[in-house]
Amino acid sequence: MTAISGSMTPEIAAMLGEEVVARLVLIELDTKQGFVRLVLGEDGVFIDANGVEWIGSKLLNMTSIDFSIGGNAPGIELSLSYIFDPDRQDLVSAIKSYGVSAVNGRFCRIAYQWLSDIEGFFKPVASPFLLTKRKMRNLGYSYKGSQTRQVTLTIEGPFVLRSRPVSGRYTDADQKRRTDSSDPSLEFMPNNATDAEPLFGLA
Numbered sequence: 001m002t003a004i005s006g007s008m009t010p011e012i013a014a015m016l017g018e019e020v021v022a023r024l025v026l027i028e029l030d031t032k033q034g035f036v037r038l039v040l041g042e043d044g045v046f047i048d049a050n051g052v053e054w055i056g057s058k059l060l061n062m063t064s065i066d067f068s069i070g071g072n073a074p075g076i077e078l079s080l081s082y083i084f085d086p087d088r089q090d091l092v093s094a095i096k097s098y099g100v101s102a103v104n105g106r107f108c109r110i111a112y113q114w115l116s117d118i119e120g121f122f123k124p125v126a127s128p129f130l131l132t133k134r135k136m137r138n139l140g141y142s143y144k145g146s147q148t149r150q151v152t153l154t155i156e157g158p159f160v161l162r163s164r165p166v167s168g169r170y171t172d173a174d175q176k177r178r179t180d181s182s183d184p185s186l187e188f189m190p191n192n193a194t195d196a197e198p199l200f201g202l203a
Contacts, residue, residue, distance in 0.1 A: 002035075004028055004111045004128045011126035015116045024113040024121075026054055026128050027062070027078065029136065029153070032102045048113065049124045065157060076134065078108075078153040081144075092141045092149055103136040108155045110134070132158055 004026070015021060025040035026048075039046050039056030046054040059081050066074040084090060111128040115121060138154040172186050 002028060002030070002109060004109050004130045008129070009126055012114055012129055015114045015126060018116040022115045022120075024115065025062075026111040026113055028109040028111065029103070030107045030109070031098075032106070033098065046113070046121065049127050074159070075137065075157045076155040078155060079150055081148060081150045084147050084149050090149075091151060095139055095141055095151060098139075100139050103139050103153065106136055107133050108136050108153070134158070 024042060024046060026046075027038045027040060029036040029038070037052065037054045038060060039054045040060055040062055041058055042056040043058050044056050046056060048054065057080065061079050061081075063077045065076060082091070110131045110133075112131055113124060113128045114126055115124065134156045136153060136155050138152075140152045140154075142150045142152070144150060172184055174186070176182065
């Protein structure tokens, strides 16, 4: 079960009103082998308000979330570079055995952990807040020299629906997939560009 809440709790609302507010970027990968929970760009272990453990690494990087331009739907890449230790199991070997099917079509959740002071890192008062939920698509690896390895996870960007035909129409299902919300507003979007009926009684 996911450890991330998608609601703005009173604790988070109060924290965002503080003079100084910090955040951790948390990444939850729902793989076939179980959940992998990471802290982006920070070393150490973070235990959230629900008692869930997140592993941090300054070697972990995520590309920026780019806007869709010209009908393209840019994705997000999450990468981890590390030095191969021959005395430990190689992460690349594990990826080869799992295959892309371990992640393809499953969800990656990106969340913020809001903090108002340094004590919050050791004893947080609010649960992680869901920023977006995206599908994972590919898992790859590369070698850099004799010792350096890089593992790369490809994730759908928030504008993936822009790759649809121009005549495509967004639905409530699209809205839920993009924001994980139950907002029904797209039900009221016009189906065509012209309407024989006057709007609000105006001719």
